[in-house]
Amino acid sequence: MTVFLIYEYFILCTLAESAQILGVFHSPSYSHQTVFQSIYVELSLRGHNVTVGTSHPLNNPRLVNLTEIDINRQTCAIIEEDQTISNLAKELGMYEKMVKFYAVAYKVAESIWSDSRFVQIYNDSGSRFDLVIVQDTMLPLLHPVAFKLKTPLVGVSSNGGWARSHYAIGNPNPLSLYSELYLPYGRRMTLPEKMANALYDIWNRYYLNFEALPKCDQIARKYLGNDIPYIQDIEKNMSLLLLTTNPILYEPRPNVPTVISMEQMHIKPVKPLPKDLKQFLDNAKEGVVYFSLGSNVKSINIPEKLRKVLIEAFAELPYKVLWKFEADDLPGKPENVLIGKWIPQQDVLAHPNVKVFVTQCGLQSVEEAVARGVPMVGMPFIADQTRNIQRLSEEGAAVGLEHTTLTKEEFKNAIFEVVNNPKYKQNVKRLGEIWVDHPLPSLNRTIWWIEYVIRHKGTKHLRSPTADVSWFEYLLIDVILVLLTIVSLALFILYVAIKFILRMIFGGRKLKQN
Numbered sequence: 001m002t003v004f005l006i007y008e009y010f011i012l013c014t015l016a017e018s019a020q021i022l023g024v025f026h027s028p029s030y031s032h033q034t035v036f037q038s039i040y041v042e043l044s045l046r047g048h049n050v051t052v053g054t055s056h057p058l059n060n061p062r063l064v065n066l067t068e069i070d071i072n073r074q075t076c077a078i079i080e081e082d083q084t085i086s087n088l089a090k091e092l093g094m095y096e097k098m099v100k101f102y103a104v105a106y107k108v109a110e111s112i113w114s115d116s117r118f119v120q121i122y123n124d125s126g127s128r129f130d131l132v133i134v135q136d137t138m139l140p141l142l143h144p145v146a147f148k149l150k151t152p153l154v155g156v157s158s159n160g161g162w163a164r165s166h167y168a169i170g171n172p173n174p175l176s177l178y179s180e181l182y183l184p185y186g187r188r189m190t191l192p193e194k195m196a197n198a199l200y201d202i203w204n205r206y207y208l209n210f211e212a213l214p215k216c217d218q219i220a221r222k223y224l225g226n227d228i229p230y231i232q233d234i235e236k237n238m239s240l241l242l243l244t245t246n247p248i249l250y251e252p253r254p255n256v257p258t259v260i261s262m263e264q265m266h267i268k269p270v271k272p273l274p275k276d277l278k279q280f281l282d283n284a285k286e287g288v289v290y291f292s293l294g295s296n297v298k299s300i301n302i303p304e305k306l307r308k309v310l311i312e313a314f315a316e317l318p319y320k321v322l323w324k325f326e327a328d329d330l331p332g333k334p335e336n337v338l339i340g341k342w343i344p345q346q347d348v349l350a351h352p353n354v355k356v357f358v359t360q361c362g363l364q365s366v367e368e369a370v371a372r373g374v375p376m377v378g379m380p381f382i383a384d385q386t387r388n389i390q391r392l393s394e395e396g397a398a399v400g401l402e403h404t405t406l407t408k409e410e411f412k413n414a415i416f417e418v419v420n421n422p423k424y425k426q427n428v429k430r431l432g433e434i435w436v437d438h439p440l441p442s443l444n445r446t447i448w449w450i451e452y453v454i455r456h457k458g459t460k461h462l463r464s465p466t467a468d469v470s471w472f473e474y475l476l477i478d479v480i481l482v483l484l485t486i487v488s489l490a491l492f493i494l495y496v497a498i499k500f501i502l503r504m505i506f507g508g509r510k511l512k513q514n
């Protein structure tokens with residue numbers, strides 16, 4: 001009875017509490033923002049008063065507890081001006097990519113820090129917040145807001161954890177097993193890959209500690225003043241780190257208790273299709289190839305040569321083709337192809353006539369295909385896409401292609417293989433079934449954890465000691481050094497003693513002989 005009452009009291013307490021939450025999600029990319037949207041909408045529906053900075057506001061008047069600050073204009077302008085997407089091309093070296101990306105990140109941070117609507121929030125001593133949620137990417141750009149507003153800090157990533165995030169929260173990160181997100185290494189790294197991974201890690205630690213983090217710290221101080229701790233201490237203070245991972249694309253790894261995985265956060269129940277699209281798909285009894293390169297790469301930007309290969313191949317296919325193409329007109333469009341600037345991808349993938357998804361293999365697109373059970377032909381361009389298609393091919397759920405050397409025959413063969421060989425469909429279904437099997441839906445788990453942080457004003461009690469020890473303590477270098485000293489000392493004493501004894505014996509004999 002008492003247990004029941006306590007339980008009821010607890011439920012009432014948690015329901016009654018409506019927290020003030022600030023979220024800042026700086027990546028101006030639709031596929032990243034959809035993950036954050038699911039979280040902040042749900043928090044607002046649960047009665048929290050949520051204020052977010054986002055590049056893709058929902059502007060839904062029914063979400064009465066949600067205030068969105070639209071940062072699309074300034075952040076998109078920076079990303080376009082710096083050609084960020086082409087700078088992430090898989091052909092470029094990792095250092096080159098990261099340094100260019102860091103440079104863009106500083107500009108994005110400045111544009112948000114200096115935004116008057118945002119200044120009003122962090123510079124108003126009357127601001128009362130209970131929690132700050134920030135996007136956690138390769139740099140802790142806006143994490144210091146939490147310190148300024150005196151709230152616990154939650155980091156959330158629309159993909160897995162960056163090496164920096166793992167260091168900050170104290171996650172074990174053995175380089176023999178795990179590599180940085182955008183490195184294209186599989187589950188069992190070869191010796192040269194492990195060497196490259198180790199060298200990258202040394203460079204990354206150096207660059208973060210001596211260049212990137214001081215720069216982020218300097219930017220934050222410019223706006224918050226000098227009374228803030230060093231940025232690394234602030235990022236280490238994250239109460240929770242929410243990562244978008246899954247057991248299919250990401251190798252399982254040991255996580256400290258404050259790292260929580262989210263799966264399929266942006267997957268929504270199937271909605272009815274727009275009429276013209278529904279008609280096109282319904283009538284395509286011969287099957288449909290759905291082609292989209294996502295919201296970052298965009299098929300309007302691909303090289304002319306590749307576009308020609310795709311158009312010629314599509315024209316010769318015995319299927320209909322639905323192509324997400326970001327313009328009104330596609331010159332030379334074959335009869336069997338329908339283009340659309342924007343396509344409700346999750347709902348199209350749920351249509352039974354869609355036989356194959358030709359994709360760039362961005363994380364969110366892959367998740368949607370797996371959720372709807374559609375096998376893939378993958379054509380990676382940037383970021384983690386190479387890694388994703390490698391994993392899906394290993395699982396027999398997709399065929400990977402290299403777009404720089406792609407020929408018409410190769411492309412057609414890949415599509416025929418995936419459509420006609422039932423193994424691809426079976427495998428993608430198998431993966432989907434593993435993926436959704438959890439004691440609680442992912443969104444419920446995520447919200448529970450965020451509210452847990454609010455209820456306990458942080459998770460100091462869960463902080464892993466690995467976040468606070470230095471690397472030489474972690475690797476027992478201090479212990480090894482002491483042991484080595486003791487052993488060497490013992491050996492030295494033994495050596496001196498033996499030498500002394502020998503001299504006593506033989507020295508004595510020598511004397512006698514003389």
Ligand SMILES: *[C@@H]1O[C@H](CO)[C@@H](O)[C@H](O)[C@H]1NC(C)=O
Nearest residue numbers: 018044045047062063064065
């Ligand atoms: C808004 O928050 C209140 C509690 O503060 C809650 O009762 C209500 O359901 C929420 N409404 C919506 C539409 O989010």
Ligand SMILES: *[C@@H]1O[C@H](CO)[C@@H](O)[C@H](O)[C@H]1NC(C)=O
Nearest residue numbers: 020049050051065066067121
């Ligand atoms: C909710 O947040 C908005 C924006 O930060 C603020 O203007 C408003 O006063 C808050 N409402 C409540 C009920 O706390």
Ligand SMILES: *[C@@H]1O[C@H](CO)[C@@H](O)[C@H](O)[C@H]1NC(C)=O
Nearest residue numbers: 151152229233234237457458
């Ligand atoms: C760490 O977070 C707590 C709240 O959870 C806050 O009181 C403290 O000032 C923070 N410290 C740093 C260095 O950010």
Ligand SMILES: *[C@@H]1O[C@H](CO)[C@@H](O)[C@H](O)[C@H]1NC(C)=O
Nearest residue numbers: 113114119123124222223224
């Ligand atoms: C914040 O407010 C203080 C005064 O309260 C002012 O001196 C400072 O310039 C403001 N900072 C920004 C970035 O506007």
Ligand SMILES: *[C@@H]1O[C@H](CO)[C@@H](O)[C@H](O)[C@H]1NC(C)=O
Nearest residue numbers: 042046439440441443444445
């Ligand atoms: C998950 O959350 C939703 C929305 O808050 C709720 O309606 C549903 O009952 C929850 N599911 C479980 C299994 O707790």
